[in-house]
Amino acid sequence: MSVFTKMYRGETHFDIVGMAKRTLWVSLALVVLSLLLLLVRPLNLSIDFTGGVIVTVENQVDATVGDVRDALTAVGEGGARVQLTGEGFILIQTEALDSEAQDELVLVAADVAGASINEVTIDAVGPTFGEEVTRAAIEALVVFLLIVALFITWRFEWKMALAALAALFHDLIITAGLFSLLGFIVTPATVIALLTILGYSLYDTVVVFDKVNENVDLMHDRYTYTEIVNTSMNQVLMRSINTSLTSLIPVGSLLFVGSFALGAETLREFALALFIGIGLGTYSSIFVAAPLLAIWKEREPEWQTAAKRARRRRGDGGKDAPQDEVVEAAPVQAAPPAPLGPSGAVARPPRKRKKRR
Amino acid sequence: MNRKNAIITLVLTLAIAWGSLGAMLLAGWAPILGLDLQGGFSVVLVGPEGTDPDTLDAAVGIMRRRIEGVGSVQEPDIRVQGNRSIVVQLPGVEDRERALEAVGTTGEMSFRPVYEIAQQSPALTDPDADHPENLDPETGLSDPDDVDAEIAYLPGEAGLIVYVVGPAFLTGSDMKGGRAGTSGVAAEVVVVPEFTTEGGEKFRIATGELATYPVNSPQRQLAIVVDGVVTSAPAVAADVDPNEGLDPNQVVITIGASDNPQAEAEDLAAILNYGALPTTFERERVESVSATLGADSLRAGLIAGLLGLALVAVYMVVYYRVLGVIAVVGLTVFGSLLVGTIILLGQTITTTLTLAGVTGVVVSIGITLDSYIVYFERVKEEYHSGRPLRQAIDHSYPRAFNTILKGDAVTALAAVLLYVLAIGPVKGFALILGIATLIDVLVSYFYTRPTTWLVAHSALGEGGWFSIRGAMGKGDRQSKPVEPAEVTL
Numbered sequence: 001m002s003v004f005t006k007m008y009r010g011e012t013h014f015d016i017v018g019m020a021k022r023t024l025w026v027s028l029a030l031v032v033l034s035l036l037l038l039l040v041r042p043l044n045l046s047i048d049f050t051g052g053v054i055v056t057v058e059n060q061v062d063a064t065v066g067d068v069r070d071a072l073t074a075v076g077e078g079g080a081r082v083q084l085t086g087e088g089f090i091l092i093q094t095e096a097l098d099s100e101a102q103d104e105l106v107l108v109a110a111d112v113a114g115a116s117i118n119e120v121t122i123d124a125v126g127p128t129f130g131e132e133v134t135r136a137a138i139e140a141l142v143v144f145l146l147i148v149a150l151f152i153t154w155r156f157e158w159k160m161a162l163a164a165l166a167a168l169f170h171d172l173i174i175t176a177g178l179f180s181l182l183g184f185i186v187t188p189a190t191v192i193a194l195l196t197i198l199g200y201s202l203y204d205t206v207v208v209f210d211k212v213n214e215n216v217d218l219m220h221d222r223y224t225y226t227e228i229v230n231t232s233m234n235q236v237l238m239r240s241i242n243t244s245l246t247s248l249i250p251v252g253s254l255l256f257v258g259s260f261a262l263g264a265e266t267l268r269e270f271a272l273a274l275f276i277g278i279g280l281g282t283y284s285s286i287f288v289a290a291p292l293l294a295i296w297k298e299r300e301p302e303w304q305t306a307a308k309r310a311r312r313r314r315g316d317g318g319k320d321a322p323q324d325e326v327v328e329a330a331p332v333q334a335a336p337p338a339p340l341g342p343s344g345a346v347a348r349p350p351r352k353r354k355k356r357r
Numbered sequence: 358m359n360r361k362n363a364i365i366t367l368v369l370t371l372a373i374a375w376g377s378l379g380a381m382l383l384a385g386w387a388p389i390l391g392l393d394l395q396g397g398f399s400v401v402l403v404g405p406e407g408t409d410p411d412t413l414d415a416a417v418g419i420m421r422r423r424i425e426g427v428g429s430v431q432e433p434d435i436r437v438q439g440n441r442s443i444v445v446q447l448p449g450v451e452d453r454e455r456a457l458e459a460v461g462t463t464g465e466m467s468f469r470p471v472y473e474i475a476q477q478s479p480a481l482t483d484p485d486a487d488h489p490e491n492l493d494p495e496t497g498l499s500d501p502d503d504v505d506a507e508i509a510y511l512p513g514e515a516g517l518i519v520y521v522v523g524p525a526f527l528t529g530s531d532m533k534g535g536r537a538g539t540s541g542v543a544a545e546v547v548v549v550p551e552f553t554t555e556g557g558e559k560f561r562i563a564t565g566e567l568a569t570y571p572v573n574s575p576q577r578q579l580a581i582v583v584d585g586v587v588t589s590a591p592a593v594a595a596d597v598d599p600n601e602g603l604d605p606n607q608v609v610i611t612i613g614a615s616d617n618p619q620a621e622a623e624d625l626a627a628i629l630n631y632g633a634l635p636t637t638f639e640r641e642r643v644e645s646v647s648a649t650l651g652a653d654s655l656r657a658g659l660i661a662g663l664l665g666l667a668l669v670a671v672y673m674v675v676y677y678r679v680l681g682v683i684a685v686v687g688l689t690v691f692g693s694l695l696v697g698t699i700i701l702l703g704q705t706i707t708t709t710l711t712l713a714g715v716t717g718v719v720v721s722i723g724i725t726l727d728s729y730i731v732y733f734e735r736v737k738e739e740y741h742s743g744r745p746l747r748q749a750i751d752h753s754y755p756r757a758f759n760t761i762l763k764g765d766a767v768t769a770l771a772a773v774l775l776y777v778l779a780i781g782p783v784k785g786f787a788l789i790l791g792i793a794t795l796i797d798v799l800v801s802y803f804y805t806r807p808t809t810w811l812v813a814h815s816a817l818g819e820g821g822w823f824s825i826r827g828a829m830g831k832g833d834r835q836s837k838p839v840e841p842a843e844v845t846l
Contacts, residue, residue, distance in 0.1 A: 005830065098639070098640075099639070099640045102640070102643060119647070120645075121645050121646065121647055122643050122644070123643065123644050123645070124640070124642060124643040124644070125641070125642050126403070126639060126640070126641035126642065128403065128641060129401060129403065129442075129641035129642050136778060137783075139778055140774060140775055140778035140783075143774055143778060144771060144775075144778075147770060147774065148767070148770070148771075151766075151770065155763065188783060189712075189713065189716075191783065192713060192716070192775075192783050192786045195771065195775055195783075196720055196786075196790075199767065199768050199771040199772075199790075200723075202767050202771075203724075203727075203764045203767055203768055206763050206764055206767055207731065207760055207764055210759075210760050210763060214756075235738060236734070238734055238737075239727075239730050239731055239734040242676065242730045242734070243723070243726070243727040243730050243731075245672065246669050246672065246673070246722075246723055246726040246727070246730065247720075247722075247724075247726070247727070248723075249665050249669045250661070250662065250665030250666065250668075250722045250723060251665070251720070251723070252665070253661045253662075253664040253665035253668065254658070254661040254662075254665065254716065254719055256661075257657055257660050257661040257664055271716075274716075274720070278723075
């Protein structure tokens with residue numbers, strides 16, 4: 001059977017925790033790199049956060065940058081950033097201005113571009129409003145992380161919550177690093193994208209942990225925690241890949257249609273952040289959250305005993321069980337209950353069978 | 358689950374989802390588009406620190422009245438946001454300058470003595486006479502902001518008459534407020550103004566002066582000027598002693614002949630309470646989107662959504678065969694419910710669909726498809742562990758639903774938090790996302806479960822490449838069928 005057939009049938013036996021012992025270093029390196037990048041090149045925040053004025057007007061008289069700048073200097077706005085876009089628009093960006101100065105800027109822009117005042121698009125944010133937006137965004141993020149941690153602790157356990165948060169930060173920091181690298185502007189839409197990424201990453205992690213917990217109940221007296229995590233990961237692998245694909249396809253078409261084909265630039269940064277983030281979220285729930293959890297849980301006395309027992313049973317000295325054994329081990333959850341030992345974790349009252357029919 | 362139940366559930370679900378959307382579309386309802394999609398103008402005004410919530414509400418009321426005067430605004434949306442901000446959204450507004458003026462910072466209310474009442478500005482009727490400076494050359498009216506001008510020509514409310522007035526003797530800061538009420542046996546509608554101590558004294562002296570003029574002379578009138586317009590000009594009553602003036606604690610302003618005296622009294626009381634606008638607002642955020650840019654964004658969002666949907670549908674059908682078809686039809690159920698809810702919210706509490714909302718819709722496609730994938734992968738897993746197909750399908754659902762619930766709960770939690778904490782466009786996104794998770798759970802339970810059951814019990818369950826069994830993949834299964842109880846815990 002080819003790997004793809006196996007994947008299709010959910011019968012792969014990748015040693016994901018084993019692989020993750022290497023890929024975790026890559027992730028760590030990327031996170032550190034992103035942090036350094038963010039220090040050197042802070043994020044390019046839009047006027048929504050910093051305050052400022054952007055005036056856009058269609059250039060109807062072929063005014064040059066010089067013309068615009070001269071007109072602006074005449075009203076004391078010589079420091080404004082002037083840009084002529086490919087679509088024939090004049091773009092003027094200044095610091096935050098008061099109401100009168102905004103009106104003046106609109107008048108000047110209309111005049112120099114040969115347009116009427118109502119054709120001028122103005123986008124102005126006062127400094128306090130910018131601060132408020134930033135504060136609200138940070139507040140939302142912090143509360144979100146706290147509640148998520150509590151939720152996972154409640155539904156699962158606190159170690160899973162920490163592992164999930166580690167995966168979250170991994171996604172966030174690397175996405176932010178990419179934004180810094182590409183010099184993209186961070187807008188409120190980007191913040192939405194980031195928060196969505198958090199949701200996705202978390203959703204994925206919750207699905208994986210749910211499976212791990214289910215398998216722990218089934219397999220806990222025969223297998224090590226790492227083996228259980230590996231089995232669970234292989235079982236949810238196809239779901240993870242399919243879900244990412246079906247999420248990435250619409251977002252990808254938003255990215256492609258929105259930014260390249262139709263030139264709706266507002267969509268570009270948003271879709272890009274989503275695209276990168278969803279990919280990272282899938283990756284991190286498989287290669288960051290679950291392996292971290294496995295490595296951590298293996299240190300618990302209960303699971304160390306389980307590991308020893310598993311090794312003894314396989315007549316294997318002090319080393320970890322070779323991967324092939326895990327391969328054999330995986331389908332055992334479906335085996336008849338008899339060899340499952342005295343704990344009785346798998347035995348069920350017979351009445352349940354009747355119900356199922 | 359039996360056939361009858363499954364069919365009833367499915368038919369009801371489809372009828373509700375498709376029927377309600379169809380009915381709304383037939384009724385001509387459509388989502389209300391936000392500014393960024395249809396073009397328009399938006400301003401966020403921020404009052405000083407510690408602004409009283411009542412003051413904000415009053416300002417919203419005054420702004421709304423003024424905006425309606427501007428015309429060409431379809432659905433002005435003016436609301437208080439946070440502790441001291443007011444958001445004004447004017448979709449499709451043409452005359453931006455007037456709109457800004459209507460909601461922007463404006464002059465104060467003042468009381469000014471009337472000297473003369475004319476049909477039009479004396480500067481127009483008699484251009485050679487002596488006139489105050491700085492008149493508007495076209496209308497012949499004075500600068501409305503200069504309340505201290507010795508003589509000013511100001512228009513009456515409908516612009517039909519022009520008042521010649523003197524310098525203001527009272528301004529908004531001399532007023533404590535006013536309230537509408539009725540008085541006397543005839544139950545006339547009146548407004549009772551309330552003055553500060555200082556303001557009351559000024560008022561007493563001023564009315565004393567006015568009382569020296571003969572009864573019926575326009576000079577006995579007191580112009581209440583708001584935004585440079587004389588909104589009302591009550592005359593001092595005949596029995597007022599010029600030496601004493603009016604007692605500021607016993608003043609009532611009687612509303613004369615009017616179609617709706619009560620409304621007029623309330624308007625005047627509001628003006629006395631708050632002047633032009635109760636407080637000065639700073640424009641903190643101005644945003645305008647041209648109608649073409651809005652239409653472009655909407656088109657881009659729609660095309661992206663449809664293209665994404667088509668690609669995803671192809672992928673799902675190729676990968677999951679007939680199960681994929683179930684998912685694709687399920688997407689239309691999900692989509693109908695989501696769009697229906699958006700329309701309904703628009704019609705009832707005027708929630709607008711913004712660009713952020715459209716992206717929320719696109720993102721929610723992924724969320725709802727995941728629910729199918731979780732379920733189908735679960736079925737495959739149980740099938741390969743040796744369970745008969747139909748049993749695997751029934752048996753997987755509760756467990757898969759559990760996972761779907763948990764996942765949707767996390768997303769819904771995120772959406773609620775975002776909605777509560779965030780401001781601006783993020784709110785629109787969070788709203789759609791939250792609704793989408795709720796609909797996803799409903800669709801999974803009331804559509805996916807019965808449909809999959811019905812298909813499994815039809816010819817499409819077992820036979821051929823396209824069937825459910827076909828989607829399970831070929832090859833060996835666990836040879837020995839397992840009793841159900843051992844697998845699920």
